[in-house]
Amino acid sequence: MNTIWALAKVVVLEMVRRKDFYVLFILTVLLTGTAGSVNLFNDRSIVRYLKEICLLLIWLSGLVIAITCTARQIPAEREQRTIFPLLAKPVTRGQFLLGKFLGCWLATGLALAVFYLFFGLISATREQHWPVLNYLQAAWLHWMMLGVVVAFTLLGSIVFAAPSSNGTICFVVSVGILLLGRHLNKVALDLAQPWQSLLYGVYFVIPHLELFDVRDLIIHNWELIRWEMVALATLYAAAYAAFFLFGAWWVFRRRPLN
Amino acid sequence: MPSLPLLLSALALAVAFAAGGRLLLWEQAHRQDKGSVLRLLLGESRRAFANHVFLKADAYFHQGFYPSVFDAPAPVSKTHLAEATEEAHHHDHSRGHAHDRHRDWLEAFGCNFQPAEHRHLEGLGQAREILPWLRLAAALDPQRVDTYTVTAYWLREQLNQVKEAEAFLREGLRANPDSHEILFELGRLYAENERDVLRARIVLELAIAKWIRQEASLPSPDHVSYRQIMGQLAALEERAGNYERALAHYTRLHRVSPNPAAVQQRIDEMRFKSAAPVVKPP
Amino acid sequence: MEPTVAIEDLRIEYRSRDLGEASKVAVNGLNLVVGRGEVFGFLGPNGAGKTSTMNVLLGFVPPSSGTARIFGVDVREPIARQRIGYLPEQTYYYKFLTAEELLRLYAGIFHIPVAEREARVGAVLKLVELEHARNRQIKTYSKGMQQRVGLAQALINNPDLLILDEPTSGLDPLGRMKVREIIQRLKNEGKTVFFSSHELGEVETVCDRVAILHQGHLKAEGRVTDLVAQHAANLEQVFLKLVGYASQS
Numbered sequence: 181m182n183t184i185w186a187l188a189k190v191v192v193l194e195m196v197r198r199k200d201f202y203v204l205f206i207l208t209v210l211l212t213g214t215a216g217s218v219n220l221f222n223d224r225s226i227v228r229y230l231k232e233i234c235l236l237l238i239w240l241s242g243l244v245i246a247i248t249c250t251a252r253q254i255p256a257e258r259e260q261r262t263i264f265p266l267l268a269k270p271v272t273r274g275q276f277l278l279g280k281f282l283g284c285w286l287a288t289g290l291a292l293a294v295f296y297l298f299f300g301l302i303s304a305t306r307e308q309h310w311p312v313l314n315y316l317q318a319a320w321l322h323w324m325m326l327g328v329v330v331a332f333t334l335l336g337s338i339v340f341a342a343p344s345s346n347g348t349i350c351f352v353v354s355v356g357i358l359l360l361g362r363h364l365n366k367v368a369l370d371l372a373q374p375w376q377s378l379l380y381g382v383y384f385v386i387p388h389l390e391l392f393d394v395r396d397l398i399i400h401n402w403e404l405i406r407w408e409m410v411a412l413a414t415l416y417a418a419a420y421a422a423f424f425l426f427g428a429w430w431v432f433r434r435r436p437l438n
Numbered sequence: 439m440p441s442l443p444l445l446l447s448a449l450a451l452a453v454a455f456a457a458g459g460r461l462l463l464w465e466q467a468h469r470q471d472k473g474s475v476l477r478l479l480l481g482e483s484r485r486a487f488a489n490h491v492f493l494k495a496d497a498y499f500h501q502g503f504y505p506s507v508f509d510a511p512a513p514v515s516k517t518h519l520a521e522a523t524e525e526a527h528h529h530d531h532s533r534g535h536a537h538d539r540h541r542d543w544l545e546a547f548g549c550n551f552q553p554a555e556h557r558h559l560e561g562l563g564q565a566r567e568i569l570p571w572l573r574l575a576a577a578l579d580p581q582r583v584d585t586y587t588v589t590a591y592w593l594r595e596q597l598n599q600v601k602e603a604e605a606f607l608r609e610g611l612r613a614n615p616d617s618h619e620i621l622f623e624l625g626r627l628y629a630e631n632e633r634d635v636l637r638a639r640i641v642l643e644l645a646i647a648k649w650i651r652q653e654a655s656l657p658s659p660d661h662v663s664y665r666q667i668m669g670q671l672a673a674l675e676e677r678a679g680n681y682e683r684a685l686a687h688y689t690r691l692h693r694v695s696p697n698p699a700a701v702q703q704r705i706d707e708m709r710f711k712s713a714a715p716v717v718k719p720p
Numbered sequence: 721m722e723p724t725v726a727i728e729d730l731r732i733e734y735r736s737r738d739l740g741e742a743s744k745v746a747v748n749g750l751n752l753v754v755g756r757g758e759v760f761g762f763l764g765p766n767g768a769g770k771t772s773t774m775n776v777l778l779g780f781v782p783p784s785s786g787t788a789r790i791f792g793v794d795v796r797e798p799i800a801r802q803r804i805g806y807l808p809e810q811t812y813y814y815k816f817l818t819a820e821e822l823l824r825l826y827a828g829i830f831h832i833p834v835a836e837r838e839a840r841v842g843a844v845l846k847l848v849e850l851e852h853a854r855n856r857q858i859k860t861y862s863k864g865m866q867q868r869v870g871l872a873q874a875l876i877n878n879p880d881l882l883i884l885d886e887p888t889s890g891l892d893p894l895g896r897m898k899v900r901e902i903i904q905r906l907k908n909e910g911k912t913v914f915f916s917s918h919e920l921g922e923v924e925t926v927c928d929r930v931a932i933l934h935q936g937h938l939k940a941e942g943r944v945t946d947l948v949a950q951h952a953a954n955l956e957q958v959f960l961k962l963v964g965y966a967s968q969s
């Protein structure tokens with residue numbers, strides 16, 4: 181555990197010292213700020229469109245941060261040959277992968293915390309109320325979802341050679357699931373037989389990232405999600421992340437390094 | 439206002455991502471012809487996109503609850519939002535999404551994480567939240583008349599922003615000088631909110647003239663609009679005490695009304711009042 | 721007593737990525753024993769298989785056949801690496817860390833208690849003369865300084881066996897001398913050093929024993945003095961002869 185933690189810290193430090201995160205955050209602040217300064221029918225209390233834009237930017241930034249951070253980890257270790265002095269120490273490959281996963285996940289969590297704080301500020305200035313628990317639920321679910329994304333990006337970075345193609349694939353897959361995952365079963369019902377079962381199978385196999393997207397609930401100030409449902413969703417994400425991490429370990433465990 | 443285009447693109451992006459999945463599918467499912475996707479990508483894209491944005495406003499009206507194409511059994515020709523404007527009865531289309539009709543456990547589970555109940559924006563001017571989307575829809579497709587009339591309705595009726603409603607309708611009129619719908623909405627604003635009989639009369643009579651030029655010769659003219667304009671005009675004159683004019687309008691309305699008995703009652707009343715000497719207020 | 725490094729019948733093959741191409745045999749039938757406290761020079765021209773052998777010793781590459789043991793433990797076990805220090809052939813370290821942070825990270829991996837950690841970090845930094853730069857990010861270091869960071873990390877756990885892959889390549893004469901000094905010092909402390917090189921001068925001065933590898937085969941092995949006596953030539957001539965380069969003289 182100490183080893184995993186030590187490796188994770190390096191990843192977090194890397195994110196803190198690189199510019200990507202700051203660029204995305206400042207971009208989000210600027211875009212939200214300009215959107216908020218627009219005069220719409222002389223009404224300063226319109227807020228939901230602003231929450232929508234801000235959350236959209238947060239979701240995009242979250243995906244970009246999680247995927248780019250994770251996709252470059254192992255290729256960079258190999259390219260810069262830092263993996264050699266590391267694995268020459270009493271570190272198993274499993275610990276190495278877990279450390280990378282934990283680091284990327286914590287780093288994205290840190291980024292999310294900053295983003296959601298900003299979101300809270302924006303909506304509080306306009307709405308004069310601060311539903312902390314709702315935001316906490318949304319941020320938590322978002323973070324759990326990104327855990328799954330980090331895990332499969334890590335697997336991808338071992339399976340696919342080029343980090344850029346892995347990043348692109350993971351991004352397209354994540355966005356695809358977020359937009360369409362919910363509807364695959366209904367699309368399947370309209371298809372002819374072999375395809376119907378096939379698509380239904382895909383529907384059950386893919387990680388339903390869109391479940392974790394509760395933006396509509398906080399944009400429109402709905403009530404809290406039931407906590408046991410949040411717990412279930414957390415378990416759901418943990419199961420998928422574990423599955424992808426196991427896959428990554430299985431592929432990486434005997435892979436020659438050179 | 440230099441940041442308006444930026445805002446509009448940000449909102450457009452939001453639609454593309456947030457609702458893009460369901461709305462795009464909605465589009466494809468309801469336009470069965472094969473050419474539609476191409477048209478969507480080319481010249482028509484702006485217009486199609488404006489439709490999505492309009493649907494987004496509708497989703498906002500329902501506090502984010504919006505059944506996808508697969509849940510709603512039949513394509514709705516007019517959005518719920520537009521229907522609300524016309525004060526048609528609210529049919530509750532949440533039944534397609536009711537909790538006991540899930541196809542599988544994933545769907546049932548997913549319901550906990552999205553608005554899954556039919557709810558409208560209400561209370562202290564919450565309706566204002568749909569305005570940015572309507573603004574965007576107008577920017578994307580200035581020829582879409584619905585946008586202006588719906589926006590003006592909400593501004594005027596729910597938010598008490600008559601000045602803004604008038605300005606927006608005038609903007610719509612510049613883009614669609616021949617629209618009797620916009621003229622009607624503008625006339626209604628002058629008549630009901632500003633009590634400006636003169637301007638209301640001019641605008642509403644212009645609306646009738648436009649309607650006649652455009653619709654009268656069609657095989658199936660839009661009688662609903664005609665009745666609305668005529669009814670508004672007659673009520674205006676009646677309130678102003680011009681019973682003879684009101685009588686004339688009610689008579690024209692009588693020919694197309696689905697409820698001629700009620701109109702006949704108004705006609706009789708007008709006959710009676712116009713025959714009686716006009717009592718000037720002291 | 722267990723030898724520190726024991727290699728038996730080692731064969732290393734690289735499976736080629738392209739279909740139809742025969743796999744490449746990098747090392748074949750290698751037997752080698754390095755005793756405790758020895759400084760062992762692993763010689764061979766480029767491509768002889770030195771790095772490949774070390775990769776097996778560190779568990780990076782599985783052997784195709786044969787075994788390799790360190791302190792009597794099969795190299796596939798991570799625990800075998802607890803008492804090893806390794807300096808790769810050419811390495812860049814996490815550029816965004818400072819030397820101090822990097823060494824702390826590695827100290828953590830070796831489970832060096834926190835109380836001892838700072839002392840160890842300070843000691844190795846002093847040994848490689850990087851104290852003045854300990855709080856600067858590694859990306860600001862010169863090549864020689866980076867090589868010294870490498871040496872520092874190899875020493876962080878006070879290892880009993882050091883595996884150094886061409887530790888002096890790419891260094892200027894002063895840097896080489898310092899590395900030689902460090903090897904000498906480690907030897908005096910009773911450590912085992914297993915290092916590869918094709919710089920024969922330095923090998924002659926610090927090594928107890930050498931092995932000469934050529935195209936994956938062991939050509940000679942023994943004490944430097946024995947080899948020189950046996951072939952009646954200096955080490956360089958012996959080396960050139962064994963790798964098949966006909967001497968002009």
Ligand SMILES: Nc1ncnc2c1ncn2[C@@H]1O[C@H](COP(=O)(O)OP(=O)(O)O)[C@@H](O)[C@H]1O
Nearest residue numbers: 438734744746765766767768769770771772773
């Ligand atoms: N990943 C690899 N794939 C295929 N062949 C390799 C690989 N790594 C090394 N080789 C080959 O194995 C042989 C030994 O290489 P190496 O051990 O690096 O030599 P040295 O370190 O002695 O210079 C060389 O012929 C080299 O081309």
Ligand SMILES: [Mg+2]
Nearest residue numbers: 770771772809
């Ligand atoms: Mg080498």
